Every structure is written in C-alpha cells, then in structure tokens.
Amino acid sequence: MAAGLQAVRESAPALKRQTMPRAKRAAIVGIPAFLVLAFTGSMSLGLIMAALILAALYIPAWSALPAGKWVVLAGILLLAILYPIYQPNLFDVLVFGNFPSADTGVTMLVFIMMALGLNIVVGYAGLLDLGYVAFYAMGAYTVAWFASQHFSGVTVHVGGVGVAPSTPGFHISIWLVVIIAGVFATVAGVLIGFPTLRLRGDYLAIVTLGFGEIMPQIAVNGDNLFGRNITNGSQGINPIDPPGFGDRLHNAVGLPTDFLSSPNSTRLFYWTALFLVVVTAFCSARLRDSRLGRAWIAIREDETAAAAMGVPLMRTKTWAYAGGAFFGGVAGAYYGSFKGGTFPSDFYFNISVFILCMVILGGMGNIWGVIVGAAFLSYLNQEGLANIGAWMNANGVSDFVFRKQIDVPLYTSGIFGVILVLTMLFKPEGLIPSERRKQEFREGVHDQPLYDVTHE
Amino acid sequence: MADLLTAVGVRKEFGGLVAVNDVDFTIPERTIVSLIGPNGAGKTTFFNMLTGVYKPTAGQIVFDGHDVTGRPPHVVTKFGVGRTFQNIRLFQSMTALENVLVGMHSRLKGGILRAIFKPPSLKREEVAAREKAHDLLEFSGLRGRDDEYARNLSYGDQRRLEVARALATEPKLLLLDEPTAGMNPQETAEFTSFVAMLREEQGLTVLMIEHDMRVVMGISERVTVLDYGEKIAEGTPQEVQSDERVIEAYLGTAAVS
Numbered sequence: 001m002a003a004g005l006q007a008v009r010e011s012a013p014a015l016k017r018q019t020m021p022r023a024k025r026a027a028i029v030g031i032p033a034f035l036v037l038a039f040t041g042s043m044s045l046g047l048i049m050a051a052l053i054l055a056a057l058y059i060p061a062w063s064a065l066p067a068g069k070w071v072v073l074a075g076i077l078l079l080a081i082l083y084p085i086y087q088p089n090l091f092d093v094l095v096f097g098n099f100p101s102a103d104t105g106v107t108m109l110v111f112i113m114m115a116l117g118l119n120i121v122v123g124y125a126g127l128l129d130l131g132y133v134a135f136y137a138m139g140a141y142t143v144a145w146f147a148s149q150h151f152s153g154v155t156v157h158v159g160g161v162g163v164a165p166s167t168p169g170f171h172i173s174i175w176l177v178v179i180i181a182g183v184f185a186t187v188a189g190v191l192i193g194f195p196t197l198r199l200r201g202d203y204l205a206i207v208t209l210g211f212g213e214i215m216p217q218i219a220v221n222g223d224n225l226f227g228r229n230i231t232n233g234s235q236g237i238n239p240i241d242p243p244g245f246g247d248r249l250h251n252a253v254g255l256p257t258d259f260l261s262s263p264n265s266t267r268l269f270y271w272t273a274l275f276l277v278v279v280t281a282f283c284s285a286r287l288r289d290s291r292l293g294r295a296w297i298a299i300r301e302d303e304t305a306a307a308a309m310g311v312p313l314m315r316t317k318t319w320a321y322a323g324g325a326f327f328g329g330v331a332g333a334y335y336g337s338f339k340g341g342t343f344p345s346d347f348y349f350n351i352s353v354f355i356l357c358m359v360i361l362g363g364m365g366n367i368w369g370v371i372v373g374a375a376f377l378s379y380l381n382q383e384g385l386a387n388i389g390a391w392m393n394a395n396g397v398s399d400f401v402f403r404k405q406i407d408v409p410l411y412t413s414g415i416f417g418v419i420l421v422l423t424m425l426f427k428p429e430g431l432i433p434s435e436r437r438k439q440e441f442r443e444g445v446h447d448q449p450l451y452d453v454t455h456e
Numbered sequence: 457m458a459d460l461l462t463a464v465g466v467r468k469e470f471g472g473l474v475a476v477n478d479v480d481f482t483i484p485e486r487t488i489v490s491l492i493g494p495n496g497a498g499k500t501t502f503f504n505m506l507t508g509v510y511k512p513t514a515g516q517i518v519f520d521g522h523d524v525t526g527r528p529p530h531v532v533t534k535f536g537v538g539r540t541f542q543n544i545r546l547f548q549s550m551t552a553l554e555n556v557l558v559g560m561h562s563r564l565k566g567g568i569l570r571a572i573f574k575p576p577s578l579k580r581e582e583v584a585a586r587e588k589a590h591d592l593l594e595f596s597g598l599r600g601r602d603d604e605y606a607r608n609l610s611y612g613d614q615r616r617l618e619v620a621r622a623l624a625t626e627p628k629l630l631l632l633d634e635p636t637a638g639m640n641p642q643e644t645a646e647f648t649s650f651v652a653m654l655r656e657e658q659g660l661t662v663l664m665i666e667h668d669m670r671v672v673m674g675i676s677e678r679v680t681v682l683d684y685g686e687k688i689a690e691g692t693p694q695e696v697q698s699d700e701r702v703i704e705a706y707l708g709t710a711a712v713s
Contacts, residue, residue, distance in 0.1 A: 283572050290571030291557075291564050298547050298558045305545040307529035308507055310562030310625050319568055439549040439605050 007066045018061030026059050040094065047091040053079065080274055084267045097387035102266045104382045108375050109273035110335045115358040115374035116280045116367065117327030122356065123365035124293060125320035126300030127197070128205040130352055131212025134192070135185040135325040137219060137347040139332025142181035144237035144342035146170045161244035162258035174243035178276075178333045185329025186322045193321035197314060200303070212352045219344035231344065238341025243272060243334075260340075269338050276334060277371075280327050284367050287323065296320055297436070350413065354381070357416055361423050363430025365437055372431055377416065385409045460485045460629055460661050461506070466515035468501055468685075475501040477685040478515070483629065488655055488662045490672045492696075493682035494706050499665045500542055502682065503633055506663075507539050508532040520628060534562040538627030540618040542634050542665070546606040552617050553602040556589035559624030589624065596620035597650070612643050623654075630654065632664035636671055644668060648675055669707070673697065681706060 030051065037047065057075045062068035084102035092098050100108065114136060121129045144150060147160060149169035160171025172180075196207045222231030231237070244258030256262040259269055287293050295316045298306040307313050336342045354377065362373020389408025392398045398406045408415075423430065429441040463481040467474070476498040483489050491499050504510040506517060508529040517525045524532050538559075547555050564585055570578055590602055596616045601609065606617060615635060622630060632651070636644045652675050654660045666672050672679060672693065679696040681689040683705040689696050696702055 286572045286574060287568065290574075291561065291566050292568060292571050294550070294554060294558050295561055297550060297554075298561075301547040301549060302545050304509060304529075305541065305547065306558065308509070308533060308539050308541075309559045309621060310530045310533035311558065312528070312530040323568060436549040439607060 011064050011066060011068075014064040015061050018064050019059060022061060023059050026055060030055070037094070044091040046086075046089055050090070077278070081271065084270050095388055095391050096384060097391060100379050100383050102270045104379065106266070106269045106273045106338055107335075107382050108378045109270070109277050110331050110338070111355065111358065111378035112371050112374040113273075113277050113280045113331040113334075114328055114355050115362070115370050116277070116284050117324045117331065118355050119324075119359050119365065119367070119370045120284060120287065120296075120327070121320050121324035122359055123370070124288060124300070125296040125317060127317060127320060128201070129208045129321075129324070130205050130349075130356070131208035131210070131215070132324065132328060132355055133347050133349070133352040134211050134215040135189060135328030136332035136335075136351065137215045138185045138188050138325075139181040139329035139334075140336040140342040140346065141219070141231060141237075142184050142329070143174070143177050143333040143336040144231075144240055146172045146177045146180065147174055147241040147337065148237055148239065150232065150237045159246060160241050161246050162242045162260055171241055173246075174241065174334075174337050177337075178330050181333035182326045182330040185325040185332070188329075189322045189325025190318055193318045194314075197317040197321065209349070212349050216344050216347045216349075219347060234344055236341055236343030236345075238343075240337050240340050240342065242340070243269075243337055273334065273338075276330065280330075281367050281371070283323075283327075288365075288367075292316065292319060354416070357420055361419065361430060363433040363437060366430070366432050366434035369430050369432035369434070377419075380415070381412060385412060385415065458485050459483065460520055461663075462518045463506070464516050464518075466502070466505060466517060467513045468498070468505060468510060469513045475685050476505065476512075476682075479682070479685075479687045481680060481687070483661055483663055484678075486655060486659055486661055487677045488651065488664070488675050489678045489680065490676040491663065491665045491680050491682065492667070492672055492706065497682040498685040499682055500633060501685075503539070503631055503665065506532075507537055507631065530562065533625050533627075536626065536628035537631065538622035538625040538629070539631040540615075540622050540633055540635060542637070544614050544618055546614055546617055546621070548607040549605060551603050551605055552593055552598055552609065552620075553586065553589050555606055555617055555621050556592055556624045557585060559621040560585055560589065560626075563624075563626055592620050592624055593617075596623070597646075611638060615639065615647075619650075627660065629661045629663065632662065632666075634665050634667060636666065636668050644671060647671075651675060 034051070053075075057072055062071045065071070083105060087099055087102055087105075090099045114132070117135075118129065118132045121127050121132070147170065149167060151170055152168040154170065155166070155168045157165055157167075157171045159173030159176065161173070163171055192211055196204060196211075199207060218225075219231045220234050223229045223233030223235075225231075242258045242260035244260075244262075245255035247257055249255045250257040256264070256268055259265055259272075262268055295306065295311045298309065298311055299313060299316060303313060306316075355374075358374035358377045359370050360373070361377060362371065363369025385408045389398075389406065392408065393405045398404065429437045433441070459482045461481075461483040463479065465478045465480060466476060467478050468476040479502065481502075491502065493499055501510065505512045506519075506524075508524065508527050508531065511526040515525070516523065519532070519535055519537060522535050524535060524537075547558060550558070564581060566578055566581070593599070593602060596619055598609075598613060598616055598620060601613065601617075606614065609617060615638075619630075619632070619635070622632075635651075636647055639647060648671050651662055651664075655662060664676075676693060678691065679689075679693050680687060681696060681699075681702050683701075688705060689699045689702045691699075697707070
C-alpha cells in the first residue's frame with residue numbers, strides 16, 4: 001500500500017507534465033464543437049455529461065500512473081456495457097442523427113470481432129486474405145446445422161433452448177455451437193492454409209479471393225450436394241435457435257431461459273456480443289505480445305530473414321490463418337443465431353472487402369484502431385448512411401446539390417470506396433496506427449536536424 | 457579437430473547457369489574460415505545452400521552430425537547455424553530488443569494457447585529471454601539501444617544488431633556475409649577483434665565472406681577461394697596469398713607485394 005502511494009507520488013510530475021498538452025488539444029477540438037452545438041440548439045444534459053466523461057478519460061495522462069491504463073480501459077468498458085441502457089436518452093448528433101440502437105450495436109460488435117480476427121492475418125502476419133468471409137460462412141452454417149430444424153431426420157437435443165423437446169433436427173446449445181464453429185473454421189483454415197500459404201503476396205491474395213468466391217457458390221448450390229440438401233440453397237436455413245441458459249439455470253439463478261423470448265432480448269444479445277469482443281481483443285493482445293506475435297511481424301517484414309532466425313514459415317503463417325479463422329467462425333455462428341437465419345447472400349465477396357476496409361481504415365495491427373474502424377464502417381452500413389441521407393433530404397442539401405431527393409444507402413459501396421481512397425491519401429497508416437506501423441510509413445523520411453544542436 | 461561442417465560435391469544450377477560447381481568444403485571446429493572470390497563467384501549462393509535458403513542441385517551437406525542438405529532454413533538454424541546478410545535484413549519496424557528476441561525463436565517455447573493463457577512458466581521464460589536479449593545487445597556493443605527501432609540505428613549499429621540477432625539463435629557456426637562492408641577502418645578493426653573474441657570466449661566457429669584482405673588475412677586460419685563457382689584454392693592465408701591462380705583471378709598483383 002505504502003509502496004503504491006510512493007509510486008503514485010513519483011509519477012505525479014509526469015502526470016502533470018503530460019496532462020497540459022492533452023488538455024490544450026482537447027480544448028482546441030472541444031470548445032468550437034461546444035459552441036457550434038450550443039448555437040444550433042442541440043445542447044442537452046446528455047451531451048454535457050458525455051463531454052465530461054470523455055474529458056475525464058482523455059485529458060489526464062492516466063498512462064503516467066501505475067496501472068493507469070486500466071483506468072481508461074475500465075472506463076471505456078463501462079461505457080460500452082451500459083450503452084443499451086443510456087442509449088435511448090442520448091442526444092442527436094448533427095447530420096448523423098441519433099446514436100446507433102442496441103440492435104445495430106450487436107451487428108457492429110460482430111463486425112468488430114471479425115475485423116479483429118482478420119487483423120491477426122493481415123495486420124500481424126501481413127498475409128493479404130481477400131476471402132475471409134469464407135470463415136464467417138462456415139461459422140454461420142455450423143450454427144444453422146446444429147441449432148435448427150434443418151436435419152429433420154434426427155432429433156438431437158443437447159441444451160438447445162427456445163424449441164419444444166420434440167422438435168426434429170439438431171438443437172445444441174448455442175454456447176457449444178459457437179465453440180464448435182470456431183474449431184470447425186480453424187480446421188478449415190488450416191486445410192485451406194496449408195497449400196496456399198506457400199504463396200507470397202499477390203498470389204496468396206488471388207487464391208484467397210478464389211476461396212471467397214467459391215464459398216457462396218457452394219452455399220447457393222448446396223441444396224443438392226451429391227443428392228443431399230446441405231445448405232438449403234439460396235433460401236438459406238432458418239429459423240435458428242436463440243442463445244440461452246435453459247429452464248434449470250433460469251429457475252436456479254435467474255439467467256434468461258432464451259434470449260429471444262426475454263423482455264431484454266436486444267440487451268442480452270448486445271452484452272453477449274460485447275463479451276465475445278472483449279475475449280477476442282484480449283486474445284489478440286496476448287498473441288501480439290507473444291513469441292508467436294513477434295514471429296508474425298518478422299515474417300511480415302522479411303520472410304527470408306525470419307526463416308534464417310529459426311521461424312518456421314509455414315507453421316507460423318498457418319497459425320495466423322487458423323487464429324483469424326477461429327474468430328471469424330465464432331462471429332459467424334453468433335451472428336447467425338442473432339439474426340435467426342443463415343443465407344448465402346451474406347457471404348459475397350464484398351463482405352470480405354468490407355471487413356478488410358475496417359482493418360485498413362482503423363489502422364492495421366492496432367487493436368483500438370481496428371475496433372474504431374469496424375464500429376464506424378458497420379455503423380455507416382447499418383444506420384449511419386440512412387440517417388445522413390434523411391438529413392440531407394430534409395434540409396434541402398440533396399435538392400441543392402443533386403436537384404432531387406436521393407437514397408444515400410444505395411451508394412454504400414461507392415461511399416466506402418471514397419473513404420478508402422481518402423484514407424490512403426491522407427492517413428495511409430489508418431486512423432489509430434500502431435507505433436510499428438507509424439515507423440513503417442515514416443520510411444524514407446529522416447527528419448534529423450540540419451545542424452547537430454544539443455541543449456544542455 | 458573434428459569438422460563441424462562438411463560439404464561434399466555441392467552444386468547449384470540456376471537454369472543453365474552453374475553458380476556453384478561441385479565444391480568440397482569443410483570447416484573444422486573452432487576455426488575462422490574465410491570465403492573469398494570476385495563478385496559473382498557463387499559465395500553467397502554457397503552460403504544460402506549451407507543455411508537452407510537454396511536447395512543444392514547435387515551434393516551433400518552435413519552439419520554437426522546432421523544431414524542438412526535441402527532442409528528448410530529454420531531447421532538448419534535450430535541445429536546451430538546462425539547467419540547475417542550481405543545487405544542488412546533486420547526487421548526494421550521492430551526494436552533492437554525485439555529483433556534479438558526473434559532470433560531466440562527456436563530456443564523458446566509456446567504456441568497459440570500458451571500465449572493466450574500465459575501461465576507463470578511462460579511469464580518467467582519471457583522475463584529471462586528479455587534479460588538475455590538485453591545482455592546480448594550490451595555484449596555486441598549496443599548498450600542502451602534496446603528500445604530503438606532497428607530503422608533508426610546507425611549503419612554500424614545495424615550491422616552489430618545483425619550479429620547480435622544471429623548470436624541469439626545460439627549458433628555453433630556463425631556465417632557472416634560481408635560483415636565489414638561499409639565500415640570505416642576503425643569500425644572494421646573493432647569488428648575483427650569482436651569476431652576473434654567470439655571464437656576465443658564462446659568457442660564459436662565462424663565462416664565469413666569478406667572482401668577486406670586485412671580482415672581475411674588477419675583473423676582467419678583457413679581461406680577458401682571461389683571463382684566462377686569453382687574452388688580454385690584452399691589453405692592458410694599465406695598459402696592462398698601466394699597461389700598463382702588466386703592472384704590472377706582475384707587478388708591482383710598488387711596484393712602480393
């Protein structure tokens with residue numbers, strides 16, 4: 001305890017020194033934003049509260065304190081956990097309208113999880129995977145097979161909830177299925193990875209692109225695969241059982257029987273997704289800082305040198321692929337259960353590119369960056385663009401610029417393209433790059449002083 | 457003295473070009489051997505075959521009792537062959553310490569699950585590895601540079617870091633590909649004594665490709681000369697220096713005087 005106090009006292013000057021510039025930076029952005037909001041009449045108690053919370057998290061240089069970075073982490077986590085509760089009372093943002101609903105939040109979290117998985121493959125190991133959606137599809141079909149009435153020839157119930165015990169088909173608890181899906185996707189990742197990961201750079205990208213194209217084709221045509229109906233074709237498989245804890249746990253400790261029929265349905269889905277994201281982020285961070293993570297970065301930088309230092313290339317790359325596949329599979333399975341169905345149209349190539357955009361926009365290799373990138377793009381896709389469009393149409397912007405009302409979400413792909421191009425032009429390392437990436441993009445710029453001036 | 461490495465009839469063809477032509481070669485334990493020859497003589501190709509980067513077209517390479525012919529680089533490294541590169545190939549966006557830690561890869565344990573659950577044994581291993589990497593940097597003349605990005609190190613320090621990283625693989629045989637290229641005379645002298653010390657204190661065997669004849673003649677016990685992929689001479693520095701074919705092919709008449 002005394003030692004702790006001592007440590008706090010010692011770091012106080014550093015805290016003070018680092019806090020001033022942060023306060024200035026916050027003021028430069030915050031005060032004009034505050035004035036604009038005040039004059040446009042969108043000021044509210046909620047807004048002031050939000051500003052104060054953000055300031056408390058950002059302005060003091062928490063990281064200067066011992067265990068300080070946990071303060072920020074805990075703060076952000078708390079805000080995320082409570083989100084579905086305070087979201088209805090939040091203020092409206094100019095142009096963007098209201099904050100995303102908890103329902104949209106679930107989708108955002110699922111995409112964050114997928115982006116974090118892809119980040120292991122692309123951001124850490126530097127393997128350009130254009131067919132990541134294949135693992136998402138595997139997860140989604142695993143949940144469709146093991147928690148629905150699709151295989152009506154059998155009746156197997158292992159902890160399945162939300163269905164009568166006599167319902168035909170596999171009905172296995174979603175918690176189990178999510179893990180099975182992850183393992184299944186991992187195995188598939190290893191099988192796909194083994195022949196393809198010998199390829200480098202562009203060649204790998206082309207082959208993974210191929211796998212990404214094959215996947216929805218199998219899904220569409222899988223209603224008659226060697227005479228069996230595996231995927232139910234383009235109609236997809238639904239309904240899929242919801243997650244839940246069953247009657248026994250419900251009666252004993254009050255856990256929800258099944259999410260779908262619970263009055264808090266959306267919140268339960270949201271919190272579960274948040275839990276999965278936290279686990280994914282934790283695993284990502286642990287892997288990044290491990291022997292394996294170092295080997296991935298070494299391979300990304302220079303395969304030949306990495307091999308000469310004793311890094312087995314194939315095995316290490318396959319691990320990256322398998323790790324990414326696991327989280328993709330889990331995310332796919334959970335999303336399938338949330339949506340209550342699995343459809344081949346969810347797995348087209350553009351989803352792979354969409355997830356890759358999240359990673360690039362946020363900052364490859366940086367967990368926070370990827371989270372922000374994925375949250376932002378999936379929000380735009382789900383709600384944001386529609387809100388912006390509604391605002392533009394209502395306030396005469398559309399009429400002024402395009403001479404008619406427009407349907408903004410129609411142009412989603414084009415808008416994402418523009419965002420990606422702008423990112424590449426102005427911030428190629430992403431919104432929140434890792435220190436490493438910053439180094440890489442600084443290559444060729446040696447801003448050493450012209451004269452060797454030293455201050456005593 | 458036992459031979460640490462024996463290469464018999466090693467040959468490498470690229471299409472119709474014979475880069476290394478049936479070379480026999482041995483490295484006795486605890487010696488410093490130099491490989492010299494004009495540019496394009498096949499020295500680096502030979503190096504790459506020893507380390508598993510290239511697969512020999514014919515011939516056999518035995519290192520420390522293991523047949524390493526055509527084995528992948530990470531296996532050869534694990535057996536105890538460490539190397540540096542002719543053009544520096546550090547992991548530029550990693551710090552000096554991290555570069556050395558990558559060098560320790562084959563000496564550390566821990567797969568994907570162990571990394572995620574991080575048991576106490578792994579924590580101890582990491583701490584020990586970092587300490588060792590730190591010591592290795594200090595030993596190689598990079599005191600206080602632990603957290604510098606490799607990219608930001610000076611040229612001489614980058615060369616030193618390459619050696620530190622190679623030493624981290626715990627080699628029995630250290631292969632240095634033109635280690636003093638681009639160094640000034642003082643740095644070269646420092647480096648030469650560093651290599652000599654490695655042999656004396658750590659019992660390392662060293663094979664190096666080198667163009668600086670002062671270095672070659674100064675510290676190597678044996679010199680092998682390649683020209684157009686063929687071994688044209690082998691022996692002590694003095695023997696090689698006075699060999700007619702070597703003078704004609706590489707050293708030139710000035711070197712004799």
